[in-house]
Amino acid sequence: MTVxxxxxxxxxxxxxxxxxxxxxxxxDLSAPSGSGRALVVLLPDADGSVGRATVxxxxxxxxxxxxxxxxxxTANRAPGKVSTLSDQDVNQIFGDALSAxxxxxxxxxxxxxxxxxxxxxxxxxxxxxxxxxVKERPIPDIIVAGHTDTMGTPLANFDLGLKRAMSIRNxxxxxxxxxxxxDVTSLxxxxxxxxxxxETPEPRNRRVEIAVR
Numbered sequence: 001m002t003v004x005x006x007x008x009x010x011x012x013x014x015x016x017x018x019x020x021x022x023x024x025x026x027x028d029l030s031a032p033s034g035s036g037r038a039l040v041v042l043l044p045d046a047d048g049s050v051g052r053a054t055v056x057x058x059x060x061x062x063x064x065x066x067x068x069x070x071x072x073x074t075a076n077r078a079p080g081k082v083s084t085l086s087d088q089d090v091n092q093i094f095g096d097a098l099s100a101x102x103x104x105x106x107x108x109x110x111x112x113x114x115x116x117x118x119x120x121x122x123x124x125x126x127x128x129x130x131x132x133x134v135k136e137r138p139i140p141d142i143i144v145a146g147h148t149d150t151m152g153t154p155l156a157n158f159d160l161g162l163k164r165a166m167s168i169r170n171x172x173x174x175x176x177x178x179x180x181x182x183d184v185t186s187l188x189x190x191x192x193x194x195x196x197x198x199e200t201p202e203p204r205n206r207r208v209e210i211a212v213r
Contacts, residue, residue, distance in 0.1 A: 036075030046104035149205035161186035
């Protein structure tokens, strides 16, 4: 069985670990028992957004597209009918597992002045939000990735992206964060937020993206 990911989704798969006593109240869905059986449920992200998932095996496939869409899959059989669980069903089946999950990652984008590692005033104001997000994690993990627009050569832009990422790392460590929790990388002009031709100044591409996990 494969679960294909499209956009941002949260798929919970339980294989042969739940007894029928804790199954949902749907006649066409029961908690899986026996080897090769799975119950797959599509749950919303922390912000409420819902992606899509395709559940497939050699015998067929089915799409999950709405919050709490669920399907049972048995090895060598086509996936069953898609149903929708209630919030109570989800909590009953997956409550313990969900409560043990770490907080969802938080993402921040900081923008820079032209050909500089100096933040814009608006982005500098977000630093306190980043620090608060880090303090919410018992064991924080921070990824800082530098980006540029297409002005200049790819090599020079890689260096500038790294310089920008390092400037944010230094800003965070000066505020008291442990440097060992911060991973720094540069993508230069390789992943543009706004697609532009070469040698095009674009403020939205001059950025650092931060993920706090």
